[in-house]
Amino acid sequence: MTLLNLGIYSGWFGPIQVLLAEQAATISPDRKEAVLSLVLGVGAAVSTICNPVFGAFSDRTTLRRGRRLPWVLAGAAGSALSLLVLAAAESVTVMLLGWCAAQVFLNAMYAAAMAAIPDQVPVARRGLIGGLVAIAQTIGIVAGVAIAGLTGSIATGYLATLVVLLLLTLPYALGSRDLALPADHRPPPFAIGSFVRSFWISPREHPDFAWAWITRFLVNLGNYVATLYLLFYVIDGLGVSEDDAPGRVLVLTALYAVATIVTTAVFGHWSDRLGRRKVFVIWSGVVSGVASLILAVGQTWPAAVVAAIVLGCAFGIYTAVDFALITQVLPRAEERAKDLGVINIANALPQVLAPVLAGAILVVVREAGGSVATRGDGWSLGYGTVYLVSFAASVLGSVLVTRIRSVA
Structure with a gap:
């Protein structure tokens, strides 16, 4: 499971953090921000739909x-x-179609993989196991960025990402202890109407599930607003050359990852021992907002380094403990993958909105005559505003965690 998540996140974040941005700049250098926003936004919209759908399909699968x-x-x-299609893409259309297809299949993997945790792990151990999986995901982000940034070309980066994904999936394929659906829990015959209706989970009947969804959406919105334009922020806001920027993004991602790894399993296990979740989630959201505030105000390389470490610590705690919290508010045990997929919309939907929101802020500031691409010479009003929005979303999300009643 750990290796599988490492592979999935390498496949996701090598393209998201580096390859798609470089490809956008190569295909359309004058409209790179708009192209990247389009590809990431549409791809995330596909992810929003596919994660719960494939989760529901896996809930209904009856293979031995x-x-x-x-x-x-x-x-x-x-x-x-x-990824092969993306490696060969030379137009925005092919790039868009390739990334949407990647989102479809990566979400099929992810929805099934994450549901296996509550299938097999008791509640009292989910903070620790969630932490270990989060560590794998974090290393996967770093590995994806490293592969993408160090392979020398966009096509080679995609091919190397493909190989890593397949190699890290193989141990799970050979050694999985996946549980077959018991004969007395077989789903009713498939009907499209009831299948579609099953994705609606009433906030009135399940208020804690609704609040968990909202808080995850806001914290992830803050995180994605902060990270999806990181390559352009390093170039246009900090003044790093385009040749050096991927290496600097790798440094920031590695610092973020180390901080995440140090905090994730420790705080996940601590949460298990205390039997408490909310206090960890609340403060991790606040600290995540502080990291965005540092990026908004500082806009220097040392400030970016500090922000990466702070954000890593915050998101490490959040990822481990919030996952454990969410597994405790799922409405139905027999539909775990589908319900986790609905929760994961709160991960994917911010990927749709964050590039649109950040891109719109930068366009509005540029049209109003404000500074965006300062190249390190002065303070960028555009990126300052982007990171202030990230701060507000993270803090609001952490405050609303207090509305969850059934989890300590």
């Missing part, structure tokens, strides 16, 4: 080898083909 493993294997094969 298990209900999660088949979707992991099919997703890995499809992801590999999608």
Whole structure:
């Protein structure tokens, strides 16, 4: 499971953090921000739909080898083909179609993989296991960025990402202890109407699930607003050359990852021992907002380094403990993957909105005559505003965690 998540996140974040931005700049240098915003936004919209749908399909799978493993294997094969398409893309259209296909298949893998945790892990151990998986995801982000930034070309970066994804999926494919659906829990015959209606989870009947969704949405919105334009922020806000920028992004991502790894399993295990979740989630959101504030005000390389470490500590705690909290407010055990998929919309939807929101802020500031691309010579009003919005979203999300009643 750890290796599988490492592979999935390498496949996601190598393109998101480096390759897609470089490809946008190569295909359309004068409109790189708009192209990147389009590709990331549409891809995230696809992710928003596919995660709960594939989760629901895995809940209904009745194969003897298990209900999660088949979707992991099919997703890995499809992801590999999608990355091949991206490696060959020379137009915005092909780039967009390739990334949307990658989102479809990566989400099939991820939805099935994450549901396997509450399938097999008792509540009292989910903070620790969630922390270990979060560490793998964080290392996967770093590995993806490293692969993308150090392979020498965009096409080679995609091909190397493909190979890593497949190699890290193989141990799970061979050693998974996936659980088959018991004979007395077989789903009713498939009907499209009831299938679609099952994705609506009433906030009135399940208020804690609704508040958990809202808080995750806001914290993730703050995080994605802060990170999706990081390459352009390093170039246009900090004044780093385009040749050196991918290396600087790798440094910031590595610092973020180390801080995340140090805090994730420790605080996840601590949360298990105390039997408390909310206090960790609340303060991690506040500290995440502080990191965005540092990026907004500082706009220097040393400030970016500090912000990466602070954000890593905050998000490490948040990722481990919030996952454990969410597994305790899922409405139905027999539909875990689907319900986790609905929660994961709160991860994917900010990926749709964050590039649109950040891009709109930068365009409005530029049209109003404000500074955006200062190249390190002065303070960028555009990026300052972007990171202030990130701060506000993170803090609001942490405050609303207090509305969850059924979890300590």
